[in-house]
Amino acid sequence: MAAVTQPERSGASTADGADADTVIRLAGVGVRRSGTDLLADLDWTVELDERWAVLGPNGAGKTTLLRLAAAEMHPTTGTVDLLGERLGRVDVFELRPRIGLASASLAGRVPPDETVHDVVRSAGYGVLGTWRERYDPEDDRRASGLLEVMGVAGLAGRRYGTLSTGERQRVLLSRALMTDPELLLLDEPAAGLDLGAREDLVELLTELAADPDGPATVMVTHHVEEIPPNCSHAMLLREGRVVAQGLLDDVMTSENISATFGQPLELTSRRRRFTAFRR
Numbered sequence: 001m002a003a004v005t006q007p008e009r010s011g012a013s014t015a016d017g018a019d020a021d022t023v024i025r026l027a028g029v030g031v032r033r034s035g036t037d038l039l040a041d042l043d044w045t046v047e048l049d050e051r052w053a054v055l056g057p058n059g060a061g062k063t064t065l066l067r068l069a070a071a072e073m074h075p076t077t078g079t080v081d082l083l084g085e086r087l088g089r090v091d092v093f094e095l096r097p098r099i100g101l102a103s104a105s106l107a108g109r110v111p112p113d114e115t116v117h118d119v120v121r122s123a124g125y126g127v128l129g130t131w132r133e134r135y136d137p138e139d140d141r142r143a144s145g146l147l148e149v150m151g152v153a154g155l156a157g158r159r160y161g162t163l164s165t166g167e168r169q170r171v172l173l174s175r176a177l178m179t180d181p182e183l184l185l186l187d188e189p190a191a192g193l194d195l196g197a198r199e200d201l202v203e204l205l206t207e208l209a210a211d212p213d214g215p216a217t218v219m220v221t222h223h224v225e226e227i228p229p230n231c232s233h234a235m236l237l238r239e240g241r242v243v244a245q246g247l248l249d250d251v252m253t254s255e256n257i258s259a260t261f262g263q264p265l266e267l268t269s270r271r272r273r274f275t276a277f278r279r
């Protein structure tokens, strides 16, 4: 993967004395809807140099967690600090461009007639669908560079609605990186991909994760096979609660995976790639 230049980021302190390398801090977080706890008792810290995988079965609360981290919703209880700013006290419209997000819900909102180049470029304005925004040549260069890095430069002029699932994932990843975010959030980036496309994506994410000046990354997935080998941390969620979280090698055990998915599973790893099957 060719490198897209990232500015160097360092660990200074913010004005309120918080560690500037802390990208996400959740303390005592709960999200409650219609009398149900979507998330409960959640404490979580993500540092700038960390690459997280979040795993759990359907309905575990993974997307809810990512929406909190994307400043798309507020917690019912507890506090959420993103990039040194407390949700509820900060203008989320200023915060969101600092966070790159690729998710199925975003994918579904892209106008099908939009060109691929515009889908990527318009992230700078936080909009979907180009209207009257003014773009600098630098915006065009960055969008083109990212599409090149993701191996889809040849699709720049194509309409988004004509792309395959794998091509869309690469375009949305390019869009998520357009604002040079400090935090990158990926909700099931490999969903719907065939085996080859999944492996291509894992390779892309591995290269992205290896960039020391790249963003802190949180990737939500259902499948252990999709975890990039250089992922540093993992969180396992079940029914809105953390089963385990911490360093990848400590968290990814047969016991923890079995507890998370509620069945006896055997987890194996080879060259830091995981597979799981029922015992």
Ligand SMILES: Nc1ncnc2c1ncn2[C@@H]1O[C@H](COP(=O)(O)OP(=O)(O)OP(=O)(O)O)[C@@H](O)[C@H]1O
Binding pocket: 033, 034, 036, 038, 056, 057, 058, 059, 060, 061, 062, 063, 064, 065, 222
């Ligand atoms: N507004 C709401 N009212 C009640 N329940 C809700 C609401 N929004 C979400 N839920 C429920 O919260 C739970 C967690 O949803 P979430 O989308 O975070 O799970 P998930 O882990 O991402 O699931 P999946 O893997 O299926 O995408 C689900 O059971 C969902 O039905």
